[in-house]
């Protein structure tokens with residue numbers, strides 16, 4: 001949320017409260033993916049750079065694919081026009097999001113070998129990489145949680161050094177995450193992006 005909206009919410013909670021309940025109520029019959037895509041399109045229409053980046057990241061984090069975002073942009077062509085679509089794609093390219101790389105767009109999601117389960121100690125967090133993609137893996141006995149190493153705020157690739165026990169602190173703006181749950185526990189409001197995983201014959205696999 002912008003600083004201006006935050007300010008108005010504090011200064012005029014009775015008026016702004018109605019506005020936010022309206023927004024919440026307006027999309028209650030839509031599935032989360034559709035809601036997220038519509039939110040992204042509204043930010044492109046209004047051409048709010050910060051809002052677009054924020055809603056795009058949220059859409060990707062909550063399950064929309066890059067292909068679906070591009071489809072939504074193109075479908076909204078009659079309302080947006082080419083100039084706004086190009087504006088949005090320029091920002092997407094500047095954000096350097098791996099999901100939007102042409103080679104990734106053309107290869108469907110699949111299972112990738114992440115690590116040997118024996119290499120992750122029970123109760124500990126390990127950082128690993130697969131073809132340039134950073135991952136944090138947490139093990140709780142036989143259950144594993146795998147997270148994208150990019151900060152959900154502005155995409156900073158979180159290094160091993162950012163980890164202390166199970167707490168991950170982003171060096172850029174100090175958002176803190178608990179890798180056991182993926183939750184953001186300080187400063188920010190978005191969790192780490194969790195990656196679907198499974199164990200096959202002693203190997204941990206991730207789906208992306």
Ligand code: FES
Nearest residue numbers: 151153154170173
């Ligand atoms: S990029 Fe991580 S907290 Fe801002």
